Structures are given as structure tokens and as C-alpha cells.
Amino acid sequence: MAPFVIRRLIGMVAVLFGVSVLVYVVFILVPGGDPAQRMAGKNPLPANILNIRKKWGFDKPFYVQYVRMMQKAGNGLIGKHGEYDILTSFQNRQNVVHEIKRGIPATFSLCIGAGFIWLLFGVLVGFFSAVTAGRWSDRLITTFALIGVSMPVAWLAVVLRYFLAEQPKKPIFPDGEYVPLTADPVQWAFHLLLPWFCLSVLFIGFYGRVLRSNMLDAMNEEYVRTAKAKGLTRRRVLLRHVLRNSLIPIVSLFGLDFAAVLGGGAILTETVFDLKGVGWYAAQSVGDLDLPPIMGVTLYGSFFIVVFSALVDFMYAFLDPRIRPT
Numbered sequence: 001m002a003p004f005v006i007r008r009l010i011g012m013v014a015v016l017f018g019v020s021v022l023v024y025v026v027f028i029l030v031p032g033g034d035p036a037q038r039m040a041g042k043n044p045l046p047a048n049i050l051n052i053r054k055k056w057g058f059d060k061p062f063y064v065q066y067v068r069m070m071q072k073a074g075n076g077l078i079g080k081h082g083e084y085d086i087l088t089s090f091q092n093r094q095n096v097v098h099e100i101k102r103g104i105p106a107t108f109s110l111c112i113g114a115g116f117i118w119l120l121f122g123v124l125v126g127f128f129s130a131v132t133a134g135r136w137s138d139r140l141i142t143t144f145a146l147i148g149v150s151m152p153v154a155w156l157a158v159v160l161r162y163f164l165a166e167q168p169k170k171p172i173f174p175d176g177e178y179v180p181l182t183a184d185p186v187q188w189a190f191h192l193l194l195p196w197f198c199l200s201v202l203f204i205g206f207y208g209r210v211l212r213s214n215m216l217d218a219m220n221e222e223y224v225r226t227a228k229a230k231g232l233t234r235r236r237v238l239l240r241h242v243l244r245n246s247l248i249p250i251v252s253l254f255g256l257d258f259a260a261v262l263g264g265g266a267i268l269t270e271t272v273f274d275l276k277g278v279g280w281y282a283a284q285s286v287g288d289l290d291l292p293p294i295m296g297v298t299l300y301g302s303f304f305i306v307v308f309s310a311l312v313d314f315m316y317a318f319l320d321p322r323i324r325p326t
Helices: 001-027 033-037 046-056 062-078 096-131 136-150 153-166 184-218 222-229 234-265 267-270 280-288 291-321
Strands: none
Touching: 001 062, 001 291, 033 267, 046 062, 062 291, 096 136, 096 153, 096 234, 096 267, 096 291, 136 184, 136 280, 153 184, 184 234, 184 267, 222 234, 222 280, 234 291, 267 280
């Protein structure tokens, strides 16, 4: 177990380093990516651009700028202050780490609630679809699953917000925005019901289809026929043998999907419902070609992806005793 954890930690550092370098190089090379020129405003004097470039260190080699940016990100994490000591936005001079921390509650609330919904209903849809394979109920479930997979999240969010929150004289749901859990737990959940549903619909259909296929394949395996021959009940065979082994790919999908959504993959949902989470912050930063926030959000998302990929390996070992992290 110890070698596995050590390798995972080394891999995590390597992935974060590689992603940060790649993002930095891409945005340095992108046309119009000179931050000094953007910070100087419209129609700046050349002297102003040179002054900003020197003050912020943009005249240094790109690798020196990269190291300084990473140092500033670390200073922000440990609580240092000062415009030139921490990672700040080139556009509005805001503390990037502080802005990400401010958006985390909304993003976590959205992703945890939606993740619970899509995992629960995805498993239920896949299980009942596999158990009733070939019947009218299976066809009905499959049809709804395909409809869910086919609907773009942004389109669904706009339609639901318009008809359920904006258009009616007496709206059924609130018109977006985020209410902190500590302020009012009831309103917190009420404001997130539509975003939860919109974000989870696609995953429910996809997970249901994957689990159905896995379970139908597992039902024809020899260990399942052996369990039936021993006289085990159908319920026990389905739950302990078929479902348990079929969940292994679902665990892998959920770990990576949840990490991606938590790391900013819920951009469209947060933007439509004006939740102002990390995804919304990332969308604003990309639109402004603001490198420090993009770098901070990218590292934030990469961290969750590598952490959840390690947790997936541990869940593999729990679901299938033949798998052991070594």
C-alpha cells in the first residue's frame, strides 16, 4: 500500500506541473496574450507598456515568469498579501486564490448534489433496465435515457429557467443565484434544485446505459451460473454478484466525471443560473484571456482529478477483491 501511495503522490505532482506548464505556454503564445498591453488599457503609450512590463516582470524569460507565478500561487495559499507577492488577476488585480475560495461553496454545493442524484438514479435506471431487458419497461427506460443523453446541458438549463423561473407570473423555482447553506438550508436546496437536475440529466442516461450493458454481460458469466446452480436466490445473485461486479466501471466513470465537474466542468450550468462558482469564474477569465485566474482554476481542477483517480483505485479494491493497489 505504501509504494502505491508514494507513486500516486509523485504522479500528482508531475501531472500538476505538466498541466501548469502547458497552460502557461499556450496562453503566452496565444495572439493578443501580452498581459502588459491589456493592463495598460486602450491606446496606451509605449512607455506605459514598458513600465508595466518591467514592474510585473513580463520582460523576464518565460520560465522565470512561470516560476514567479507558481511562487505567487503558493503565497496566496499560505495567506500572504500584497499585489506583487500573490497571484493576482491582470485585469482587475483581484487575488486569484481568494476568488477561487469564494466560488468553491457554490461549486461544491452544485456538484455534490448533482453527483448524488446522477449516481443514484443512474444505478437505478441501469439496474431496472437490465432486470427487465426486452420488456416494454426496458424500452421506455432506454428511450428516456437516450433523450437525457441527447439534450445539451446549456439548452436544457435555459429552457427550464425560462419556463419555470422567469416566464410564469408565479415562478415555481427561484431565478438563479446561490444562497449559502449556512444562511438558509431550505433556500440553499430550493435554489439548487433546477441546477442539480440540469447537470445530472445527461449523466443519468449515460450511466444507466453503461450499467445495463455491464449487467447483461455479467449475467452470462460462469460465476453467475455457478451461483445460480448453488441455489442462491435471484435477488442475491443480482445484488451480490451481477451488480457488484458491474459497478466497477461506474465507479471509474463517477470518480473522473465528478472530479471534472468539480474542477470547473459545470461552467455552463453555473453561468446560466448565475451561481458564481469556480466554473463561472473560469468562464469570465477565459473570455478576458486573463492568465493567472486560468492557471489557478486549471491547477484547482487538475488537483481534484488526480485525487479522485486515486480514490477510484481504492474503490476498485473494495468492489473486487482480486484488485489490489500495489
